[in-house]
Amino acid sequence: MGPIFQASLLDLDEELRVGPLGATVRRTKLSRGAWFDLRPGWLTGADQLYERLAESVPWQAERRRMYDRVVDVPRLLKFYDEDDPLPHPILEEARRALNAHYEEELGEPFRTAGLCFYRDGRDSVAWHGDTIGRGGTEDTMVAIISVGCPRPLLLRPRGGGHSLRHELGHGDLIVMGGSCQRTWEHAIPKTSRPTGPRISIQFRPRGVR
Ligand SMILES: O=C(O)CCC(=O)C(=O)O
Numbered sequence: 689m690g691p692i693f694q695a696s697l698l699d700l701d702e703e704l705r706v707g708p709l710g711a712t713v714r715r716t717k718l719s720r721g722a723w724f725d726l727r728p729g730w731l732t733g734a735d736q737l738y739e740r741l742a743e744s745v746p747w748q749a750e751r752r753r754m755y756d757r758v759v760d761v762p763r764l765l766k767f768y769d770e771d772d773p774l775p776h777p778i779l780e781e782a783r784r785a786l787n788a789h790y791e792e793e794l795g796e797p798f799r800t801a802g803l804c805f806y807r808d809g810r811d812s813v814a815w816h817g818d819t820i821g822r823g824g825t826e827d828t829m830v831a832i833i834s835v836g837c838p839r840p841l842l843l844r845p846r847g848g849g850h851s852l853r854h855e856l857g858h859g860d861l862i863v864m865g866g867s868c869q870r871t872w873e874h875a876i877p878k879t880s881r882p883t884g885p886r887i888s889i890q891f892r893p894r895g896v897r
């Protein structure tokens with residue numbers, strides 16, 4: 689059993705399902721050919737998904753070399769490669785729906801699913817772009833579903849500049865596209881405010897990390 693997420697009362701009786709995309713998706717253009725799409729509340733009944741993922745995903749604590757030190761990665765991780773069964777059928781459905789909406793523009797399907805578990809406000813992801821694979825040299829897309837407690841996702845132009853802040857709430861979808869991974873950076877900052885757990889599910893094309 690992971691950290692407790694206070695289920696949103698409104699959500700409790702709702703069926704777990706993905707909503708429509710289409711005209712409900714709002715695109716914001718950034719500089720240098722980057723953009724992001726937002727679809728708040730794409731997943732309804734998301735409490736069930738949060739609970740299942742928190743309990744049943746074999747979460748991994750990782751350590752990474754940072755210069756001359758080895759440090760704990762400040763979040764738990766689990767990567768599902770393209771042929772791995774996803775840990776909940778709604779994620780297969782979400783990926784199919786994302787592909788129906790984005791595949792033509794993306795030029796290939798979303799295939800892999802990376803999961804992150806932010807246990808509390810001390811967990812975070814530092815400024816970065818997903819530049820492994822196609823994301824480093826060409827336009828691509830990364831689609832993220834957020835469940836659990838809201839956390840802000842920050843975006844800033846690579847090399848510095850004003851950052852944009854979007855609170856990603858329970859069931860929300862954000863898709864970063866165009867040149868976003870190589871010309872902009874994103875982060876989930878730490879916070880000292882009491883913050884419950886959040887799980888993010890990132891769908892990416894083959895090879896992008
Ligand atoms: O948790 C998120 O929404 C972002 C995660 C992320 O940027 C990554 O894993 O590359």
Ligand SMILES: [Fe+2]
Nearest residue numbers: 816817818874
């Ligand atoms: Fe990322």
